[in-house]
Amino acid sequence: MSATDATILLVDDHSVVREGYRSVLQKQPGLRVIAEAADGEEAYRLYKSEAPDLVIMDLSLPGIGGIETVRRIRQWDKAARILVFTMHENAGFAVQAIRAGARGYVTKTSPPETLVRAVKDVLAGKIAISPDIDHELALSRISGETSAADVLTPREFEVLRLLLAENTTEEIAETLHVSPKTVANLHSLIKDKLGVGSDIELVRLALRQGLLTEV
Amino acid sequence: MSATDATILLVDDHSVVREGYRSVLQKQPGLRVIAEAADGEEAYRLYKSEAPDLVIMDLSLPGIGGIETVRRIRQWDKAARILVFTMHENAGFAVQAIRAGARGYVTKTSPPETLVRAVKDVLAGKIAISPDIDHELALSRISGETSAADVLTPREFEVLRLLLAENTTEEIAETLHVSPKTVANLHSLIKDKLGVGSDIELVRLALRQGLLTEV
DNA sequence: GCAAACGTCGTGAAATTTTCCCGGCGTTTG
DNA sequence: CAAACGCCGGGAAAATTTCACGACGTTTGC
Numbered sequence: 001m002s003a004t005d006a007t008i009l010l011v012d013d014h015s016v017v018r019e020g021y022r023s024v025l026q027k028q029p030g031l032r033v034i035a036e037a038a039d040g041e042e043a044y045r046l047y048k049s050e051a052p053d054l055v056i057m058d059l060s061l062p063g064i065g066g067i068e069t070v071r072r073i074r075q076w077d078k079a080a081r082i083l084v085f086t087m088h089e090n091a092g093f094a095v096q097a098i099r100a101g102a103r104g105y106v107t108k109t110s111p112p113e114t115l116v117r118a119v120k121d122v123l124a125g126k127i128a129i130s131p132d133i134d135h136e137l138a139l140s141r142i143s144g145e146t147s148a149a150d151v152l153t154p155r156e157f158e159v160l161r162l163l164l165a166e167n168t169t170e171e172i173a174e175t176l177h178v179s180p181k182t183v184a185n186l187h188s189l190i191k192d193k194l195g196v197g198s199d200i201e202l203v204r205l206a207l208r209q210g211l212l213t214e215v
Numbered sequence: 216m217s218a219t220d221a222t223i224l225l226v227d228d229h230s231v232v233r234e235g236y237r238s239v240l241q242k243q244p245g246l247r248v249i250a251e252a253a254d255g256e257e258a259y260r261l262y263k264s265e266a267p268d269l270v271i272m273d274l275s276l277p278g279i280g281g282i283e284t285v286r287r288i289r290q291w292d293k294a295a296r297i298l299v300f301t302m303h304e305n306a307g308f309a310v311q312a313i314r315a316g317a318r319g320y321v322t323k324t325s326p327p328e329t330l331v332r333a334v335k336d337v338l339a340g341k342i343a344i345s346p347d348i349d350h351e352l353a354l355s356r357i358s359g360e361t362s363a364a365d366v367l368t369p370r371e372f373e374v375l376r377l378l379l380a381e382n383t384t385e386e387i388a389e390t391l392h393v394s395p396k397t398v399a400n401l402h403s404l405i406k407d408k409l410g411v412g413s414d415i416e417l418v419r420l421a422l423r424q425g426l427l428t429e430v
Numbered sequence: 431g432c433a434a435a436c437g438t439c440g441t442g443a444a445a446t447t448t449t450c451c452c453g454g455c456g457t458t459t460g
Numbered sequence: 461c462a463a464a465c466g467c468c469g470g471g472a473a474a475a476t477t478t479c480a481c482g483a484c485g486t487t488t489g490c
Contacts, residue, residue, distance in 0.1 A: 014302065014323035016330060020235025060302070087229065087275070087302070108229035115231060153466055166416050169447090182468055188449055199414035200378060207422075368437060384476090397439055403478055435488075440481100447476065452469100459464075 005032040006123050009050060011043040011057035011069070012036075012085075021056060021085070024112045031119065038062075040069035047073050047080070054123055059086040059093060067100045074101030083122045085115060091136040092147070092209035094129065104128035147209065151193050159186045164203065164212050220247040221338050224265060226258040226272035226284070227251075227300075236271060236300070239327045246334065253277075255284035262288050262295070269338055274301040274308060282315045289316035298337045300330060306351040307424035309344065319343035366408050374401045379418065379427050 012018045018036050025031050035050050037043035040061045059066030073080045083104040084097045094105040104122045106115055110130045118128035162172045173180040196202045206212045225248055227233045233251050240246050250265050252258035255276045274281030288295045298319040299312045309320040319337045321330055325345045333343035377387045388395040411417045421427045
């Protein structure tokens with residue numbers, strides 16, 4: 001354990017899973033796990049006090065989610081290196097995570113070597129994406145599934161968010177100070193733009209694209 | 216490692232997570248992990264060839280899901296002891312798992328001690344449920360959220376399943392050989408029975424109750 | 431065994447929602 | 461400055477949802 005070891009902060013709400021990370025990582029020379037957190041707030045606090053070289057974190061965290069935690073840490077330290085390690089084999093999540101400031105995205109289905117490889121890449125300043133997500137991103141390009149975040153205007157996106165949050169047309173109209181008619185029109189337009197025929201498909205598309213995390 | 220050690224089969228599609236299980240379990244005397252599987256088919260095959268005393272498995276597995284895997288193993292060996300260890304803090308999943316034949320349900324947020332405790336309980340013939348799920352089950356009783364599986368008739372449940380699978384009213388009518396009108400009536404009746412006002416709420420309720428696993 | 435209750439299927443008609451087409455208004459862009 | 465675009469909503473047709481109702485077979489309870 002030399003003084004030049006890279007220091008790591010682990011963030012995952014599942015203690016047994018952290019045990020797994022640690023077990024894999026401590027077999028690698030040059031890496032040292034110096035702290036662990038089980039939620040976003042704790043991760044943020046520990047980042048500030050411990051200043052690790054790298055954060056490995058899950059996305060599904062209680063309280064403020066993983067994406068938001070990435071954002072906060074990066075806000076505090078523009079140079080923070082965060083590697084997202086999650087179960088979501090979902091291009092939508094990956095895009096969101098990277099846009100929020102993560103430097104890598106690896107799925108938990110990946111073999112340990114992939115994680116280790118990604119850790120080293122991120123420490124070396126590269127952006128690391130696991131092969132399955134690379135593939136998913138490629139597929140989503142090819143299949144041409146419309147990305148909600150891309151084709152919708154801000155207003156439409158906001159309405160979509162409110163719709164997914166189980167609000168009625170009237171409540172949304174109230175919230176946005178517009179007529180229910182406008183909300184209904186937007187609702188219809190959103191489905192049209194996203195190429196879905198029913199609300200059920202709409203919700204499922206939102207799930208695929210990571211717009212709906214908590215149920 | 217005595218000859219009377221209890222033998223364990225680990226099933227989880229995340230290799231790093233299996234690493235965590237193993238690390239926790241091997242600290243316990245009397246337990247021995249003899250095999251690991253990454254999906255349902257492999258788990259079933261290994262169960263038959265290795266005949267472990269206990270299976271610890273995740274629910275989200277590629278191919279045939281966890282619930283189905285539980286069902287198959289129990290069909291092959293009525294005495295199989297299966298402990299579900301999953302991220303889903305969801306009473307609906309727990310109910311389904313236990314009904315499918317699992318002998319325990321522990322969430323991954325639980326501390327390692329809880330897992331160890333549950334392993335021992337199941338090996339001792341008890342049913343082990345982690346405290347958070349006990350609590351959730353209690354809450355769902357109190358809040359009185361209608362359980363789809365309970366209040367819906369078989370036919371209604373079937374229609375709900377098809378609706379969630381992104382079928383249109385016409386396609387479902389076709390599939391069930393009834394008029395689209397009947398499907399529409401049932402759709403309306405289902406929402407009424409479940410106490411939801413929109414399809415969006417319907418999907419979210421289905422998610423909460425574990426009726427919709429893959430997106 | 432028989433009536434009552436329930437599940438299933440469907441019709442028809444009213445109420446509501448969805449969809450499409452439209453115009454106006456302000457901002458941005460080339 | 462003109463064209464494009466986002467935003468807001470009215471009007472009307474189209475589609476869907478909802479409600480009331482009846483028929484039929486099965487199950488349940490007395």
